[in-house]
Amino acid sequence: MNVHVQGCTVAAEAAPKPVRRENGQREVFCGLTGIVWLHRKIQDAFFLVVGSRTCAHLIQSAAGVMIFAEPRFATAIMEEKDLAGLTDANDELDRIVAQLIARRPEIRLLFLVGSCPSEVIKLDLSRAALRLSQKFSPAVRILNYSGSGIETTFTQGEDACLASLVPAAPQARTGEAQLLIVGALADVVEDQFIRMFDALGLGRVQFLPPRKASVLPDIGPNTRFLLAQPFLTDTARALEDRGATRLAAPFPLGVEGTTAWLRAAADAFGVAPALFESVTHPHRIRAERALVRYRDQLGGRRIFLFPDSQLEIPLARFLSRELSMQLVEVGTPYLHREHLAEELRLLPDDVVLSEGQDVDLQLDRCRLARPDLVVCGLGLANPLEAEGITTKWSIELVFTPIQGYEQAADLAELFARPLVRRAKLVA
Amino acid sequence: MQLTVWTYEGPPHVGAMRVATGMEGLHYVLHAPQGDTYADLLFTMIERRDRRPPVTYTTFSARDLGGDTAELFKTAAQNAYDRFQPQAMLVGASCTGSLIQDDPGGLARALALPIPVVAVDLPAYQRKENWGAAETFYQLVRALAGPSAPAPGTPRPERATGVRARCNLLGPTALGFRHRDDIVEITSLLAKLGIDVNVTAPMGATPADIARLGEADFNVVLYPEIAGQAAAWLQRTFGQPFTRIVPIGVSATREFVEEVAKLAGVDASATLASASTRLPWYSRSVDSTYLTGKRVFIFGDATHAVAAARIASDELGFKVVGLGTYSREFAREIRDAAKRHDVEPLITDDYLEVEAKVAELQPELVLGTQMERHIAKRLGIPCAVISAPVHVQDFPARYAPQMGFEGANVIFDTWVHPLMMGLEEHLLAMFKDDFEFVDGAVPSHLGAGHSAAVPQAVPADPVAAAAMASEISVVWASDAEKELRKIPFFVRGKARRNTERFANENGVSTITIETLYDAKAHYAR
Ligand code: SF4
Ligand code: SF4
DSSP: OOOOOOSTTSOTTOOOOOEEEEESOOOOOBGGGGHHHHHHHSTTEEEEEEEOHHHHHHHHHHHTOOOSSSOSEEEEEOOHHHHHOHHHHHHHHHHHHHHHHHHOTTOOEEEEEEOHHHHHTTOOHHHHHHHHHHHHTTTOEEEEEEOOTTTOBTTHHHHHHHHHHGGGSOBOOOSSOEEEEESOOOHHHHHHHHHHHHHTTOOOEEEESOSSTTSOOOBOTTEEEEESSTTOHHHHHHHHHTTOEEOOOOOSBHHHHHHHHHHHHHHHTTOOHHHHHHHHHHHHHHHHHHHHHHHHHHTTOEEEEOSSSSOHHHHHHHHHHTSOOEEEEEEESOOOTTTTHHHHHHSOTTOOEEEEEOHHHHHHHHHHHOOSEEEEOHHHHHHHHHTTOOEEETHHHHHSOOBSGGGHHHHHHHHHHHHHHHHHOOO | OEEESSOSSOOHHHHHHHHHHHSSSEEEEEEOOGGGGGHHHIIIIISOOSSOOSEEEOOOOHHHHHSOHHHHHHHHHHHHHHHHOOSEEEEEEOHHHHHTTOOHHHHHHHTTOSSOEEEOOOOTTTOOHHHHHHHHHHHHHHHHHGGGOOOTTOOOOOOOTTOOEEEEEEOOOTTOSSHHHHHHHHHHHHHHTTEEEEEEESTTOOHHHHHTGGGSSEEEESOHHHHHHHHHHHHHHHOOOBOOOOOBSHHHHHHHHHHHHHHHTOOOHHHHHHOOOSHHHHHHSGGGGGGTTOEEEEEESHHHHHHHHHIIIIISOOEEEEEEESOGGGHHHHHHHHHHHTSOEEEOOOHHHHHHHHHHHOOSEEEEOHHHHHHHHHHTOOEEEOSSSOOGGGSOSSOOOSBHHHHHHHHHHHHHTTSOOHHHHHHHHHTTTOTTOOTTOOOTTTOTTSSTTOOOOOOOSHHHHHHHTTTOOOEEOHHHHHHHTTSOHHHHHHHHHHHHHHHHHTTOSEEOHHHHHHHHHHTOO
16 A cells, blocks of 8 residues: 655645646536525525526536525526517516515525526626616615636636625725635534634634625735635635735645644734644644544545546645545646645645546546546446446535534545445445 | 526426437537536436436537637537447537527538438527427437338338237437336237337437338327327328327226227237236225325326326326426316316416415325425425426336336325325324324324424423433533534434433533534544
């Protein structure tokens, strides 16, 4: 078994790693998918997709038709007559929005979400949002973003959504540095981080997205922000436009990632190293202990990641460094070199990275490599299993609390379970 | 624009995918953006298919729109041909693809591939999934079987004596509700009558099989929503008559047997006499008395809904209180049936309207699609699924047809299962005040969790609560208790027990958040 040496061997100024770029058929969701988790996260927001029946069907299929309650999303499905002229389409949209707001009076924020069809016919949703805001303000604020498949891939929908919130956020009045955590996290994870920052004495910490759209974080030149997710390119840019500063860090996956992520904040806020050590140490030890058995199960196993959520690179770093897995290929739909610089530095020097996709070619490579585990989307998982290749479907990585110390073992479990299962089944 | 929360049908190109995925040796090249590849998961996850659907998506992006999307389509089609070597190719566009007006048919023809290329132009902003499946199947049949059509007006040659009659089974597709098992059931029923199946299509057929559809004596239309149009064309072109009766339910199956026997010129009496189905006797047996007049609400595709209404009323003795469909193309069939059952027809594809209707009618049983299953669950009403759209649990491991005599047995079991058993129902009525007979009481054989309306037992009395907690003497700090509530309800009980056990074993008297996570790490799995 190959034992991975952690730590100092990583050269700080390692040469940029080569990346295979592919531009063929992509087997990925579009940005509309983000609505599935965002509509639960922001409790007083509603997402109205302006699109086609395909868009409605996509969200429904990705959500697996989970009807706990009437969901806070819907689709305004365009019909033949909406394509005839833009005036008509705008009138129709106004009618639908009025109908919706009458139906759901508790909604404080409405997102008009653009799709491929709305973009191809050049229906201007930013103007529609302005027009409708005037009509419904102050009761309801109306924003827009694009979740279209021609512009966004899967998690980029969250990026577009959060970026649209930034200009709407109030100006920070305090002269003191303030921490802002950016990227949707499970509530339980958010609460753990709040306690941690509290113990570090960081004062008020804000989150984007907030649980209530009516209490957006305030932003200004004293804002220091930490990205909790690796796919927030536009949001980071929008925050920087408002004078905020990004704290460079790896992402809070695994013990190492979480520590480095927290340390970036601690360093920026001048937390004494001894305090940092005493606050994080017990959590680190506990999480590491919980990871031990997974290292036995996963160490030395070969893993192949198809491009999906952009979480692939931080995941690969966790899997290779904390669980001693071997990386066969790490695919990502889009590689943001700056935001991922700290992550890339921690990957093995000989890692095979690919950006974009040509799914048939990638499947060829995967079959040839016969990895022990493949991380891929729902369209590929069962066909690969039928070929005898064990898979972990990637969407679960987006729908499960995986960040932070207490979730490190849960994250490892997600990868271990398919292997344990395959070993168990004899029939 | 139409405000939609959940949809019964996908877009028409998903219907085309159902045809293509059911078939062998056909490849579909679809001009569509990347997000449209979600449709693959319908087949690989919901139906658990072990192969990817035979679909290549061009996945054009905004960047390509300024450039040459037509070239992109041609490359994708050529690559798909080279890689998959299909016998025939289907080409088309999704809703977005159709807006950029690249003419996939023309582009594919320009490639001059050595196989038939069938272009299907599906109006994505007017039509839906079933229509798309029907149109695709019709276009395929026309294109592939058309070349062997006799000159118009040629009478069908008589079948030679001593040659067994042959028919085609038309309509089953991928992702269809029990299509897989209906094919087996009807094929064996036909075999008993001495009728051979020439081709089953689209499911399982190759393009070469479609080309020889004309060789059969007649067509059996299993699912009119999908095969009606193709069957009408085959009748016009090859003089093949087709069946009108869909064999769901005992009476309909008997009538179907007579209908095909007539078309095939065979004698049905032996088959009818030996037909074995338990439904009629089970329905007559005294235990079923309690089924009498149960109020049932029915919604689905028209074929399954109409059949369900007839079975419910005539074969199980229920009372149909509501009947509807989401397929406007078949509104007439539903209206006629609604008249027979003396109810208002509900023709809508608005899920919320159906929910409101169910809430208003308060039926005792809902027969519907997976949407109605959710509606029924929320309203605490028993439910069985009778029609697409369906979910993963509606593709059972066992043989479970809806059609034919075995299908009737399956239907009896499936519809009666969610209901209270006769005596149980009486006891409930007699002892309404029994403290355990709460409002959401579910049939005893189903257990908790089956109905959404089961209230959680909360012991109000602290003494009882302490007794329930057995010898555990630890207490929960309020923030730990709060933290516990953030854990999903279905694992919360386990988390609570584990944490308390951990606290007991480690001599912890007050459970804090730290204890909770210590325990979590301890039992990590
Ligand atoms: S930074 Fe990490 S690797 Fe380097 S000395 Fe410290 S612990 Fe070791
Ligand atoms: S890719 Fe475009 S058309 Fe398809 S579902 Fe996404 S936004 Fe809608």
